[in-house]
Amino acid sequence: MSAPLRIAIAGSSGRMGRMLIEAVEAADDCVLAGALDVAGSPALGTDATAWLGRESGVKVTADVRTALADAQVLIDFTRPEGTMAHLAVCRELGVRAVIGTTGFSDAQKAEIAEHGRHTGIVMAPNMSVGVNVVLKLLDMAARALNEGYDIEIIEAHHRHKIDAPSGTALKMGEVVAAALGRDLKECAVYGREGVTGERDPSTIGFATVRGGDIVGDHTVLFAGTGERIEITHKSSSRVTYAQGSLRAARFLADKPQGLFGMEDVLRLNA
Numbered sequence: 290m291s292a293p294l295r296i297a298i299a300g301s302s303g304r305m306g307r308m309l310i311e312a313v314e315a316a317d318d319c320v321l322a323g324a325l326d327v328a329g330s331p332a333l334g335t336d337a338t339a340w341l342g343r344e345s346g347v348k349v350t351a352d353v354r355t356a357l358a359d360a361q362v363l364i365d366f367t368r369p370e371g372t373m374a375h376l377a378v379c380r381e382l383g384v385r386a387v388i389g390t391t392g393f394s395d396a397q398k399a400e401i402a403e404h405g406r407h408t409g410i411v412m413a414p415n416m417s418v419g420v421n422v423v424l425k426l427l428d429m430a431a432r433a434l435n436e437g438y439d440i441e442i443i444e445a446h447h448r449h450k451i452d453a454p455s456g457t458a459l460k461m462g463e464v465v466a467a468a469l470g471r472d473l474k475e476c477a478v479y480g481r482e483g484v485t486g487e488r489d490p491s492t493i494g495f496a497t498v499r500g501g502d503i504v505g506d507h508t509v510l511f512a513g514t515g516e517r518i519e520i521t522h523k524s525s526s527r528v529t530y531a532q533g534s535l536r537a538a539r540f541l542a543d544k545p546q547g548l549f550g551m552e553d554v555l556r557l558n559a
């Protein structure tokens with residue numbers, strides 16, 4: 290058996306960070322090599338699995354270089370500004386990166402692509418197998434329903450989510466727009482209020498719901514005359530995001546550079 294993949298986790302005390310730590314600890318072929326959190330986090334200096342009632346030997350640190358010193362891959366589910374700072378150090382140290390964070394600006398995305406010329410990166414707004422299969426279904430549906438169907442994307446998440454629409458909803462919009470030969474930047478409508486006038490058929494609408502502990506629901510509605518098609522994905526656990534992230538980390542083991550998506554990891558274009 291080959292040596293286990295050494296994985297560091299950024300945002301190690303967050304919702305996804307903890308899920309990822311459990312997944313790494315449970316995987317036979319991975320080992321926890323670092324745990325990173327923000328300055329001021331009460332978790333700093335504690336063992337990364339103390340909250341599970343056991344010791345991993347890895348202390349949570351706010352120092353990126355310390356967290357990456359023994360790591361081959363960083364898995365990062367934090368905030369755009371945090372991810373950008375971590376990636377610069379990954380590039381310098383040759384550590385590969387799995388990015389789950391959402392809410393990047395176009396300029397930040399361009400910078401990530403540039404980092405991908407120097408180290409292997411998988412970036413996806415949704416690491417679950419199901420959502421990535423849905424993206425393929427949406428491409429097929431949009432091509433077939435390319436006239437006479439109004440397209441609306443509805444997403445729902447927990448009350449703590451800070452970005453809207455979700456990264457997944459935006460990706461769904463991009464896939465549908467590309468299939469229809471449209472540019473999402475030109476045709477997206479984010480919420481409606483007041484006297485909006487009739488719906489422009491060339492638009493793709495987005496609606497956002499936030500509440501309670503909803504893990505993540507996404508529906509793309511194709512509304513025609515006499516029928517509606519709804520393609521829906523519902524997450525009931527963050528485990529799927531964590532397992533997808535581990536698949537992405539394993540995929541990067543032999544990728545010294547390149548920017549990849551989950552469609553590459555899952556071979557959905559093969």
Ligand SMILES: NC(=O)C1=CN([C@@H]2O[C@H](COP(=O)(O)OP(=O)(O)OC[C@H]3O[C@@H](n4cnc5c(N)ncnc54)[C@H](OP(=O)(O)O)[C@@H]3O)[C@@H](O)[C@H]2O)C=CC1
Pocket residue numbers: 299300301302303304305306326327330366367368370371372388389390391392413414415416417452456530
């Ligand atoms: N791609 C995917 O499959 C998925 C993506 N996500 C995305 O992952 C991200 C995190 O989600 P979630 O785990 O729910 O969020 P949480 O808020 O629970 O966790 C975020 C973690 O990052 C830390 N953090 C906050 N700001 C910074 C910063 N500037 N630099 C470094 N670390 C920081 C937080 O520390 P502190 O708590 O001390 O502020 C916390 O530990 C979001 O962008 C979300 O959309 C979520 C689920 C699935």
Ligand SMILES: O=C(O)C1=N[C@H](C(=O)O)C[C@H](O)C1
Pocket residue numbers: 391414415446450454455456457458504505506
């Ligand atoms: O913040 C979340 O929770 C999630 N964020 C991702 C997104 O913005 O699409 C993925 C998933 O929907 C959960």
